[in-house]
Amino acid sequence: SCQWGYDSDNGPEHWHKYYPIAKGENQSPIEINSKEVQHDPSLPPWFVGYDPGAAKTILNNGRTCRVVFDDTFDRSVLRGGPLPGTFRLRQFHFHWGSSDDHGSEHIVDGVKYAAELHMVHWNPKYSNFAEALKQADGVAVVGVFLKVGKTPKPEMKRILEEIDNIKTKGKEAPFSNFDPSILFPKSRDYWTYHGSFTTPPCEECITWILLREPIEVSPDQMAKLRSLSINAETEPVCPMVDNWRPPQPRHFRMVRASFQ
Numbered sequence: 001s002c003q004w005g006y007d008s009d010n011g012p013e014h015w016h017k018y019y020p021i022a023k024g025e026n027q028s029p030i031e032i033n034s035k036e037v038q039h040d041p042s043l044p045p046w047f048v049g050y051d052p053g054a055a056k057t058i059l060n061n062g063r064t065c066r067v068v069f070d071d072t073f074d075r076s077v078l079r080g081g082p083l084p085g086t087f088r089l090r091q092f093h094f095h096w097g098s099s100d101d102h103g104s105e106h107i108v109d110g111v112k113y114a115a116e117l118h119m120v121h122w123n124p125k126y127s128n129f130a131e132a133l134k135q136a137d138g139v140a141v142v143g144v145f146l147k148v149g150k151t152p153k154p155e156m157k158r159i160l161e162e163i164d165n166i167k168t169k170g171k172e173a174p175f176s177n178f179d180p181s182i183l184f185p186k187s188r189d190y191w192t193y194h195g196s197f198t199t200p201p202c203e204e205c206i207t208w209i210l211l212r213e214p215i216e217v218s219p220d221q222m223a224k225l226r227s228l229s230i231n232a233e234t235e236p237v238c239p240m241v242d243n244w245r246p247p248q249p250r251h252f253r254m255v256r257a258s259f260q
């Protein structure tokens, strides 16, 4: 059936059968090779104005851990950088590996990070997210790499504390008063290119803003993320790990850097 996933029988190599765009020319993720990146001095800085009160719930949807925000008005927004106008924060989620040496979706000069955080925003010039994802300029995702080091990221604590309440598919818990910009690294340097959802329906609607500087988390924090399960409560335990899509062909796309 159409239940896509990351296993050998429903994973990225199968997605095109139900979502033909998965074989498109603007798919994500991609490999970023610094040598082929074009520094664009005209790229402005990006800004966020997030209202902590917009945070609503944290859920396990059987494929990732997602935090959802109220996006019924311009309450938490992203603007600047390569974007035309302001984009509304809708949710953020993660992709990670079964061990610290892989797990990110984008790969930078051959480096695979342990995980990748995606902050998903949509263009309110379209009436809703479902409409926006059909447009080339409909969605903007800020990607942040997670690397494993000795120092835990204190700002990840609240998210990881909720993991025990959303262990299995379909579990949801209230998640309020959270400004996700505390998860950003110090530097605002970024790469940007046009791409797609990295999961079905793989729509080519995303302006990617990938931050160059990773955030550092501890081994225990990564282990906490890996303690999530993809199964429902009543089903056999199946760890939620390796929920990443491998890099897709870049084709004729330019990757621009905001930095030299």
Ligand SMILES: NS(=O)(=O)c1ccc(C(=O)NCC(F)(F)F)cc1
Pocket: 118, 120, 133, 141, 196, 197, 198, 199, 200, 201
């Ligand atoms: N991994 S990613 O590219 O940031 C990414 C971001 C958002 C969605 C999403 O909203 N899927 C649900 C929808 F839209 F109904 F299909 C999928 C992937």
Ligand SMILES: [Zn+2]
Pocket: 093, 094, 095, 118, 198
């Ligand atoms: Zn994602």
